[in-house]
Amino acid sequence: MSLDKETAPPAQGIACPGCGCDVAWSLRACPSCHRLIHGERLKTLADQAQGAQDRGELTLALTTWRDALDLLPSESRQHAVITQIIARLGREIDQNPAATARDQAKPDAQSGWSASKATGAAGAIAFAIWKFKFLALVVLTKGKFLILGLTKASTFLSMFAWLGVYWHIFGGWFALGLVLSIYIHEMGHVAALVRYGMKAEAPLFVPGLGAFIRLRQTITDPRQDAWIGLAGPIWGLGAALACLGLFAGTGMAIFAAVAKLGAVVNLMNLIPVWQLDGSRAFRGLTRSHRWLATAAVATSWAVTEQNMLVLVMAFGAWRSAFDKSTAQPDRGILATYAVLVAALSAILCLPVPLP
Numbered sequence: 001m002s003l004d005k006e007t008a009p010p011a012q013g014i015a016c017p018g019c020g021c022d023v024a025w026s027l028r029a030c031p032s033c034h035r036l037i038h039g040e041r042l043k044t045l046a047d048q049a050q051g052a053q054d055r056g057e058l059t060l061a062l063t064t065w066r067d068a069l070d071l072l073p074s075e076s077r078q079h080a081v082i083t084q085i086i087a088r089l090g091r092e093i094d095q096n097p098a099a100t101a102r103d104q105a106k107p108d109a110q111s112g113w114s115a116s117k118a119t120g121a122a123g124a125i126a127f128a129i130w131k132f133k134f135l136a137l138v139v140l141t142k143g144k145f146l147i148l149g150l151t152k153a154s155t156f157l158s159m160f161a162w163l164g165v166y167w168h169i170f171g172g173w174f175a176l177g178l179v180l181s182i183y184i185h186e187m188g189h190v191a192a193l194v195r196y197g198m199k200a201e202a203p204l205f206v207p208g209l210g211a212f213i214r215l216r217q218t219i220t221d222p223r224q225d226a227w228i229g230l231a232g233p234i235w236g237l238g239a240a241l242a243c244l245g246l247f248a249g250t251g252m253a254i255f256a257a258v259a260k261l262g263a264v265v266n267l268m269n270l271i272p273v274w275q276l277d278g279s280r281a282f283r284g285l286t287r288s289h290r291w292l293a294t295a296a297v298a299t300s301w302a303v304t305e306q307n308m309l310v311l312v313m314a315f316g317a318w319r320s321a322f323d324k325s326t327a328q329p330d331r332g333i334l335a336t337y338a339v340l341v342a343a344l345s346a347i348l349c350l351p352v353p354l355p
């Protein structure tokens with residue numbers, strides 16, 4: 001978790017409102033008198049969050065509660081209470097998408113791009129242009145590095161061994177298609193983050209793997225974490241299906257190739273390990289649901305014989321057996337994970353015609 005420039009703390013300490021001693025800004029409670037250091041700011045934030053909640057602006061309320069959470073010691077009672085409010089508001093947003101859309105259309109000056117620049121039609125367009133600028137910049141300035149990275153990745157990972165072949169056949173258009181489908185995957189995450197009032201930084205493209213978005217805040221609710229993680233592969237699957245549609249319509253093999261590599265990237269991201277999307281999805285699953293998800297992967301493997309699924313299965317079993325899991329069952333997360341794995345591995349089975 002890192003702070004952006006607007007909210008960067010002053011370098012020097014501040015006086016504790018309780019005992020008056022000099023305390024570091026980054027501390028949440030005074031080490032000598034244990035009083036909350038940011039009490040005044042917390043009170044303001046709580047009032048603002050409550051107000052937003054009362055007006056039905058749930059995303060704004062979530063953003064504000066998260067700001068408050070950042071100022072509280074993680075072991076405090078207030079932290080636990082706000083964590084619960086955040087989880088509840090997340091569920092309310094998912095149950096009432098219309099209210100959220102209304103909410104997000106209202107600009108707000110004090111939060112980050114998640115609720116200000118990305119809100120409203122004009123804001124959304126400006127945001128999209130900014131994203132494309134960022135993407136164009138990556139392609140233009142880092143183009144060589146990107147090509148080099150992909151070639152290197154192909155030597156390191158056997159999964160990418162065929163990428164070099166496609167590169168020679170399809171050239172730059174194929175690379176562009178791939179970058180665009182990764183971009184669509186990332187936009188899925190961004191959409192979910194905006195929905196839950198989260199702040200995040202611009203995505204960082206990692207050749208061969210996809211892109212990462214560094215979050216400025218911790219996701220406290222496993223359910224929201226899971227849906228933020230799944231949103232990437234959901235949009236990624238959408239991009240792959242759109243490419244297949246274009247292939248069916250035009251007969252151009254490049255679209256099938258982009259769909260297939262897109263499916264590989266999205267399936268890799270569903271491995272429940274490290275900070276991959278699959279790992280986030282598993283955070284929202286109970287132990288028994290994790291075993292069911294792993295069984296679903298095994299079924300997909302038996303049907304499609306895509307060996308990449310063995311990796312997904314292995315980590316799935318490991319997470320099911322040993323990792324701490326949530327107690328709140330959510331069948332939607334389980335079903336979505338299973339459908340994504342099945343659909344993406346089915347795309348991998350398509351014989352891609354070469355010219």
Ligand SMILES: [Zn+2]
Pocket residue numbers: 016017018019020021030031032033034035
């Ligand atoms: Zn004190």
Ligand SMILES: [Zn+2]
Pocket residue numbers: 185186189229232233269277
């Ligand atoms: Zn992702």
